Amino acid sequence: MDTELSEISTFIRSIPPFDSLPKQVLAHLVRELTINYVRKDDYLPPKGINEPRLYILRKGAISCRSADGELVSRLSEGDLCDAFYHTETNALSNSQTATASQLQVHTDEDCLIYSVEATVLQNIGERFPSISDYFSQNSAQRLKNKMTQVNEEAILSSTLMNTAVSNFYQSPVASINADQTIQQAAMQMNEEGYSCLVVVEDDNPVGIVTDKDIRRRCVATGLVTSAAISEIMTRDMCTIDAKSNAYDALMMMTAKHIHHLPVTKNDELVGMVTVTDLINNEGHNAINLSSIIHKANNLTELKEISQLLPKLQIRLAKLGSSADHVGKSISAITMAFTKRLIEMAEYKYGQAPVPYAWLAAGSQARQEQLAHSDQDNAIIICNSMKPYDDAWFESLATFVCDGLAECGFIYCPGDIMATNPKWRQPQKIWQNYFTDWVETPSPKALLNSCVFFDLETIYGDASLLNKVRKQLLIKTQNSTLFIAHLTKNALNLRPPLGFFRDFVLKQNGKHRATLDLKHNGIAPVVDLARIYALSEGISAVNTIERIQQAAGTPSLTRGSAENLIDAYEFLGMLRVEHQAKELMRGESADNYLSPKEISKLEREHLKDAFKVIKSLQDARQSSY
């Protein structure tokens, strides 16, 4: 064993993808290294080296510029430079490498540089695909592999996903004969402490009866308690096989709005699983929270429930849920809060004078909200409203917005709220707003109004918004100027070029200690998706759905769409994990990620994600 080269081996082993190599192969790779010392203000490759090589920066700093002088990346200790890895050999077959070969690599400091011939890595790659994959792929492909892996992990790490129903069900199942009376069923429930019985006839299960059925179908309707239990039981009951996973059981119960699910084995009844059994296992769960919110009687109770929201986000992140899932869960809960508050307001102020709809804008509409983000909302009212009707809507808006604020959803700093008279208008005024924005666009007005291009009905008459949206999308598809202005605004937010040492290198070259995940990564993708949707007449508002639906249209190729979704999901995952850490420490969640928080490999993936976003922004820019 080459213990004498231990220092170099240790260094190489710390760099992905070499960290995956077995010891002997790593030792072989190390012996193939060449060490160069390149002075400041010189260029790579070092003099006398012509063959394709991979360069590994041991010490110093280098910058890579494209042929037109734009800074593409800056590299420091431990970074790999593959600008000269593909040259000559396959520059013609691969357009990605053709541009790479035009890179100018300049030493910004004195540099100690290791390098290895491409052929050596190619030979190693024949036996270790992780190496060949890493160097043969472009950044988009690397990111795709990472996201596939992440999704698999998410599925594996969710306990309900990999636990069979058989671990949860209660057995034996409490049953009652179909000819028994309702009263006998109620007594049996009391004695045995069950809220649900399976009804059997000749030992065959024929239905299910719950305490709720007794209340709803017997007591409330005045049916005598001496009637047969078969009178009130639910026939055609759903069952689930004991081998199914617990997640499927939960999904089935959520979809059918049931709390009890009989479990069968070879078509024979063996037990019963309840929502509570599963939820106790899953901790604070979205379904659970939604149902408590719905039952809350007053604002004080809602406020208490809202304090569980950060816990839910932590829980979801710990379970390895994707950012998409977390966003949808949190948004669903915000929606439940809003709905419950509207119901309370309607109870307090009486029914609405005319039909209306409560709208969510921005991240909530896109179903991408995280715990306690600010509220963006609006009201659209039927055109038949009279001027004096507004008083009722004002009361509603004040009640709901104040209530949301009490529950931790801070007032919108830009005053995009239903309490603002401007955003509490009849349908025709909304139509005028959109007509103005689209037909006579000004960049500044668009900057403030782009949140309204992500709008969803939370409560009330959905047709009010749908009609406006339909006309809007016809207009946007044909308005080049509008799309151009929207694009111009969107391109104000650019992803950083990458990491340099422990800093994130921003476009202007100034260092910052942290990366703003929201503005430098997530928002640019959201903006791009909005542009694709509006130019292609897509009505979806969720970013992933927009990208999926735009895939294959003139705006976006299918390949680019997949890459963009991967980048978006990766950034979202980093944000969810970052916020979970903060929430666990009892801090408020933000979007500022310190590069030290993430592994070297994650940094590489982050760079890849930035590259994907940047290339699609560039494509957008050049089309106008």
Added chain:
Amino acid sequence: MPSTTLTNSPLFSWLLGYEAKRKQLLNKAPAGALRDFLSVPMPSMATPIDKVAILAVDFETTGLNAKQDKLLSVGFITLRQQQMSLKTSYHQIIKTKAQLEESNVIIHHITDSQKEQGQALATVVEALLKALAGKVMLVHFARIEKQFLTEACHHIYGMAPIFPMIDTLALAKRRLDKRDVAYDPSELRLANLRHKMQLPEHHGHNALNDAIATAELFMAQMSKANKDGKITLKDVLL
């Protein structure tokens, strides 16, 4: 015939002296590794340093006294044009009869059992002379390598060659002395000099690691001192 001015120049007389000595020794040397080594001429003293073939060498020994102490291991690597390939690196532990002193074992991490797997001193010296032919030896603190190699050759061949050396410690010392400011001698240690040059952390006491570390330090020194590329072999020779 060389011209009068050249004959009188110190450079010429040095080279003349060195080359003359080499030829003199070549005539006496027994056939084999030593003779082969001596038969290759030295690079010219006027060669720009970037063009000189260099062998960075490090010895690990049981002590500082070449007469009493023993060579434990040898490491070297070729440095050419500000570049070294690890393929040219060599590391070998030497089999000796001397008991390892405990204190040194701790420093060098060479235990008795490892030493048993070593090769004979003659084999290792032969490999070193073969690699060194036509090159200049680069070391940090020349005394050890100079004396131990001389002693080993005496032991094996009954005579010692002469070999030109570059010493990174001496180069650093020259610079510090020029400043005319008092300095702590520990500043001249390999690890400290590397640190000052912003080279990676180095944990010494393995012959090959140290040889590589010395070569890297030399490249950094030359990068600073030789910006105009005018430094020749003569300027850096010990």
